[in-house]
Amino acid sequence: xxxxxxxxxxxxxxxxxxxxxxxxxxxxxxxxxxxxxxxxxxxxxxxxxxxxxxxxxxxxxxxxxxxxxxxxxxxxxxxxxxxxxxxxxxxxxxxxxxxxxxxxxxxxxxxxxxxxxxxxxxxxxxxxxxxxxxxxxxxxxxxxxxxxxxxxxxxxxxxxxxxxxxxxxxxxxxxxxxxxxxxxxxxxxxxxxxxxxxxxxxxxxxxxxxxxxxxxxxxxxxxxxxxxxxxxxxxxxxxxxxxxxxxxxxxxxxxxxxxxxxxxxxxxxxxxxxxxxxxxxxxxxxxxxxxxxxxxxxxxxxxxxxxxxxxxxxxxxxxxxxxxxxxxxxxxxxxxxxxxxxxxxxxxxxxxxxxxxxxxxxxxxxxxxxxxxxxxxxxxxxxxxxxxxxxxxxxxxxxxxxxxxxxxxxxxxxxxxxxxxxxxxxxxxxxxxxxxxxxxxxxxxxxxxxxxxxxxxxxxxxxxxxxxxxxxxxxxxxxxxxxxxxxxxxxxxxxxxxxxxxxxxxxxxxxxxxxxxxxxx
Amino acid sequence: xxxxxxxxxxxxxxxxxxxxxxxxxxxxxxxxxxxxxxxxxxxxxxxxxxxxxxxxxxxxxxxxxxxxxxxxxxxxxxxxxxxxxxxxxxxxxxxxxxxxxxxxxxxxxxxxxxxxxxxxxxxxxxxxxxxxxxxxxxxxxxxxxxxxxxxxxxxxxxxxxxxxxxxxxxxxxxxxxxxxxxxxxxxxxxxxxxxxxxxxxxxxxxxxxxxxxxxxxxxxxxxxxxxxxxxxxxxxxxxxxxxxxxxxxxxxxxxxxxxxxxxxxxxxxxxxxxxxxxxxxxxxxxxxxxxxxxxxxxxxxxxxxxxxxxxxxxxxxxxxxxxxxxxxxxxxxxxxxxxxxxxxxxxxxxxxxxxxxxxxxxxxxxxxxxxxxxxxxxxxxxxxxxxxxxxxxxxxxxxxxxxxxxxxxxxxxxxxxxxxxxxxxxxxxxxxxxxxxxxxxxxxx
Numbered sequence: 001x002x003x004x005x006x007x008x009x010x011x012x013x014x015x016x017x018x019x020x021x022x023x024x025x026x027x028x029x030x031x032x033x034x035x036x037x038x039x040x041x042x043x044x045x046x047x048x049x050x051x052x053x054x055x056x057x058x059x060x061x062x063x064x065x066x067x068x069x070x071x072x073x074x075x076x077x078x079x080x081x082x083x084x085x086x087x088x089x090x091x092x093x094x095x096x097x098x099x100x101x102x103x104x105x106x107x108x109x110x111x112x113x114x115x116x117x118x119x120x121x122x123x124x125x126x127x128x129x130x131x132x133x134x135x136x137x138x139x140x141x142x143x144x145x146x147x148x149x150x151x152x153x154x155x156x157x158x159x160x161x162x163x164x165x166x167x168x169x170x171x172x173x174x175x176x177x178x179x180x181x182x183x184x185x186x187x188x189x190x191x192x193x194x195x196x197x198x199x200x201x202x203x204x205x206x207x208x209x210x211x212x213x214x215x216x217x218x219x220x221x222x223x224x225x226x227x228x229x230x231x232x233x234x235x236x237x238x239x240x241x242x243x244x245x246x247x248x249x250x251x252x253x254x255x256x257x258x259x260x261x262x263x264x265x266x267x268x269x270x271x272x273x274x275x276x277x278x279x280x281x282x283x284x285x286x287x288x289x290x291x292x293x294x295x296x297x298x299x300x301x302x303x304x305x306x307x308x309x310x311x312x313x314x315x316x317x318x319x320x321x322x323x324x325x326x327x328x329x330x331x332x333x334x335x336x337x338x339x340x341x342x343x344x345x346x347x348x349x350x351x352x353x354x355x356x357x358x359x360x361x362x363x364x365x366x367x368x369x370x371x372x373x374x375x376x377x378x379x380x381x382x383x384x385x386x387x388x389x390x391x392x393x394x395x396x397x398x399x400x401x402x403x404x405x406x407x408x409x410x411x412x413x414x415x416x417x418x419x420x421x422x423x424x425x426x427x428x429x430x431x432x433x434x435x436x437x438x439x440x441x442x443x444x445x446x447x448x449x450x451x452x453x454x455x456x457x458x459x460x461x462x463x464x465x466x467x468x469x470x471x472x473x474x475x476x477x478x479x480x481x482x483x484x485x486x487x488x489x490x491x492x493x494x495x496x497x498x499x500x501x502x503x504x505x506x507x508x509x510x511x512x513x514x515x516x517x518x519x520x521x
Numbered sequence: 522x523x524x525x526x527x528x529x530x531x532x533x534x535x536x537x538x539x540x541x542x543x544x545x546x547x548x549x550x551x552x553x554x555x556x557x558x559x560x561x562x563x564x565x566x567x568x569x570x571x572x573x574x575x576x577x578x579x580x581x582x583x584x585x586x587x588x589x590x591x592x593x594x595x596x597x598x599x600x601x602x603x604x605x606x607x608x609x610x611x612x613x614x615x616x617x618x619x620x621x622x623x624x625x626x627x628x629x630x631x632x633x634x635x636x637x638x639x640x641x642x643x644x645x646x647x648x649x650x651x652x653x654x655x656x657x658x659x660x661x662x663x664x665x666x667x668x669x670x671x672x673x674x675x676x677x678x679x680x681x682x683x684x685x686x687x688x689x690x691x692x693x694x695x696x697x698x699x700x701x702x703x704x705x706x707x708x709x710x711x712x713x714x715x716x717x718x719x720x721x722x723x724x725x726x727x728x729x730x731x732x733x734x735x736x737x738x739x740x741x742x743x744x745x746x747x748x749x750x751x752x753x754x755x756x757x758x759x760x761x762x763x764x765x766x767x768x769x770x771x772x773x774x775x776x777x778x779x780x781x782x783x784x785x786x787x788x789x790x791x792x793x794x795x796x797x798x799x800x801x802x803x804x805x806x807x808x809x810x811x812x813x814x815x816x817x818x819x820x821x822x823x824x825x826x827x828x829x830x831x832x833x834x835x836x837x838x839x840x841x842x843x844x845x846x847x848x849x850x851x852x853x854x855x856x857x858x859x860x861x862x863x864x865x866x867x868x869x870x871x872x873x874x875x876x877x878x879x880x881x882x883x884x885x886x887x888x889x890x891x892x893x894x895x896x897x898x899x900x901x902x903x904x905x906x907x908x909x910x911x912x913x914x915x916x917x918x919x920x921x922x923x924x925x926x927x928x929x930x931x932x933x934x935x936x937x938x939x940x941x942x943x944x945x946x947x948x949x950x951x952x953x954x955x956x957x958x959x960x961x962x963x964x965x966x
Contacts, residue, residue: 075713075714075845075846076846077845077846078846080569080570080571081569081570081571081680082569082570082680083570083571084570084571084572084573085570086570169846170927171927171929171930171931172927172928172929172930175929283581284581284583439957441897441899441900441925442839442899442900442901442904443813443816443839443900444813444839444841444850444900446560446562446563446812446841447531447560447562447563447579448560448562448563448566448572448577449560449563449566449572449576449577449578449579450563450566450571450572452576453571453572453576462579463579466579480927483927484927487842487843487848488841488842488843488848488850489841489848489850489897489898489925492897492925492926492927493927493928494928494957495957496956496957496958496960496961497958498957498958498961498962498965499961508900508901509816510820511817511820511834511836512820512821512824512831516831516832516834517824517829517830517831518829518830518831519828519829519830520828520829520830
């Protein structure tokens with residue numbers, strides 16, 4: 001609690017612009033970024049480790065100091081003042097510059113790593129700056145991916161602290177943010193690096209197929225099945241995550257257990273991306289594009305993976321499972337999809353959503369492809385090309401360049417909403433087989449629009465809340481911000497099995513019942 | 522049949538939506554304020570930069586044509602009730618049935634200077650534009666009146682770091698509605714936000730700067746002169762019925778309606794802020810300028826227009842607001858000055874920003890009401906207890922069922938019960954928890 005400041009109304013101690021401390025904090029962060037820029041420009045620091053630590057330290061300290069001044073000088077509560085007057089958070093010049101810089105960084109990262117200093121023999125430039133840290137952690141030189149991992153993690157940690165300060169009155173937000181910070185630092189960054197240091201495959205236990213689309217790639221399969229028990233453990237864990245753990249957790253908690261508590265993409269969106277959450281498009285048109293696009297990507301990833309695996313199992317490299325075994329696994333998966341859809345057919349019918357039917361059709365088609373491959377010996381589509389195009393369009397261009405580069409222009413969840421095949425699967429489970437929903441508090445909604453505005457997934461939350469209807473949407477990542485910003489205490493994230501099949505049936509603001517009506521003759 | 526609705530606020534729009542659900546009548550909504558329906562309660566968020574004006578519009582532009590609701594963005598100058606025609610500056614519009622949902626206007630109590638420039642209320646979109654226009658370089662705003670709109674306006678200016686003075690007639694903020702402790706809490710909270718809250722102060726006059734604009738106010742009690750560049754008049758609202766005076770329509774402070782929301786003129790109805798119920802439900806006022814009642818009247822009038830007669834019944838009282846950072850919810854009867862047989866259980870968190878008040882009847886021990894600050898309770902659960910006049914001790918034992926705070930939030934139900942136990946020497950224990958399954962069982966059981 002900040003103490004009562006009686007003078008505020010007289011002396012106006014908090015001017016509308018940044019205060020001196022915030023300016024200093026910004027300067028520190030800028031110096032940190034400048035060091036990276038100098039390295040990128042090709043300058044070799046005498047003591048690169050010092051330079052790198054200074055840079056990352058200055059960026060972190062700058063961000064945290066700035067946030068301390070921004071939030072702790074005010075009482076705890078919703079802090080959206082001026083969001084739509086701000087140059088950075090409402091598509092001003094600063095937002096465009098940030099968007100172009102981040103997009104540019106991703107383009108270099110994916111397609112021109114040599115420009116970042118990634119060398120065949122020795123690294124220079126930005127990648128070279130990270131060499132000492134990489135040596136310290138795992139004993140060999142950095143790659144552009146190491147640079148990316150470090151910067152990504154620093155962003156989630158520093159902006160995570162900012163987010164916690166901003167929402168310090170809301171325990172759900174605080175715990176959720178600590179969780180994404182923990183999973184990014186521990187599971188996504190340190191653990192895989194240490195595994196590599198111990199000569200084990202690079203593996204992030206929290207990243208599952210199909211988000212991790214290279215999980216079943218030939219070289220990964222070879223590395224997992226390369227004879228070590230650890231490799232086998234990883235592939236079992238990976239399959240267990242997709243087919244057992246994730247459906248169970250989604251049944252109980254909704255997809256949020258992953259998308260806004262664990263996932264790295266979600267982690268960045270919720271922390272560094274938070275200032276941009278209001279930029280998501282809430283229109284019905286955007287929703288329709290979203291439905292087709294995300295499930296299209298899901299299908300693409302399914303076909304691509306089936307192709308890669310078909311080729312793998314019919315090719316020279318025989319792994320831990322036979323060609324027949326693979327066919328049985330595919331039959332089981334497709335059978336599971338068909339049975340799941342039939343089992344939830346009532347929910348699907350009620351929702352009026354026909355996408356599950358297309359998914360059944362598509363998965364049967366994929367199975368036929370696999371079957372043909374089984375007997376003919378080759379996948380009808382060029383699986384190598386599929387894999388390449390998937391990697392280019394979805395893995396790099398969509399999730400990276402557009403997904404993060406366009407934060408300041410289209411909001412922080414573009415990838416999660418329109419592209420992520422993992423989110424698509426979890427979404428289908430959430431919509432048709434989960435206890436999770438956002439409940440609406442009777443008739444208390446005043447249609448103000450804060451919930452919809454601050455929904456990073458572009459859900460028009462208000463459209464449901466003002467009818468007194470519960471919100472059950474495939475895309476909801478359960479960030480809980482709609483509930484936090486609601487000025488009337490209308491929304492609550494919760495789950496229960498009591499009304500599993502009728503979560504959205506009731507419209508609570510309707511207050512006239514049939515028995516109140518007299519029909520006039 | 523052509524149904525014309527004057528006013529596109531929550532009442533008029535709800536009426537239109539329900540008429541469309543129930544019939545194929547031609548529907549026209551007329552408003553001079555804005556082309557599209559927006560949420561009036563969200564005006565403050567536009568000024569504070571939380572939302573754009575279009576974000577406060579609950580329906581996309583295509584909604585209206587899809588539902589065959591015609592929108593006319595014009596001002597109705599007068600109504601020819603006999604000829605069933607609305608007169609615009611240019612042109613006319615005929616109707617078969619008319620719904621008046623014309624809303625409110627800010628109160629002015631004849632203060633000298635009340636019509637000067639740089640003096641404004643906060644009700645219409647145009648009021649917001651006016652505030653915006655005069656905010657640049659503003660060194661102090663004075664707000665006259667301490668109700669819900671007053672504190673909103675204070676929060677708005679404060680969000681732009683514009684110093685604010687609030688002149689509040691009462692000795693504590695909104696203490697004609699809030700019980701003493703809650704009123705104290707909010708008064709404290711207002712000051713905590715650096716707003717200069719002057720309690721027990723009335724406006725004497727607004728000083729003209731010589732160019733027809735306000736430059737200062739004089740406080741009646743102290744004679745103090747407060748220099749300011751804007752004066753907000755937020756001493757309540759009253760029905761916006763000026764243009765109906767002198768017609769055949771039967772008026773009081775508002776438009777008189779019976780329980781079917783019919784006026785004295787056949788085929789003319791009035792709903793929302795402007796309607797004055799001639800036979801209000803017991804314990805309710807004739808005029809209630811509340812979002813929720815506006816919505817209920819909109820639904821009710823639609824049934825009546827579509828030949829399904831139903832009396833307006835607002836049900837059990839509920840309301841909500843947000844005072845800067847403190848959310849407020851009320852269910853049932855919680856009086857500022859409680860009746861002799863009303864007993865309160867009042868718990869307040871040590872941070873002074875959360876409280877729960879439960880009121881029950883001393884003689885019958887029936888539950889009467891809930892008043893919540895900084896804690897969210899579930900509407901339907903409280904409503905069911907209230908409707909069934911449940912015994913206070915049963916409510917207390919099950920109190921956690923009503924808790925609507927987000928997951929992981931600390932629950933204070935046992936603390937509330939302990940206050941009751943202390944007051945009565947009983948030993949009630951909380952026997953429930955915050956669980957959707959239990960709530961569902963309770964509501965459907």
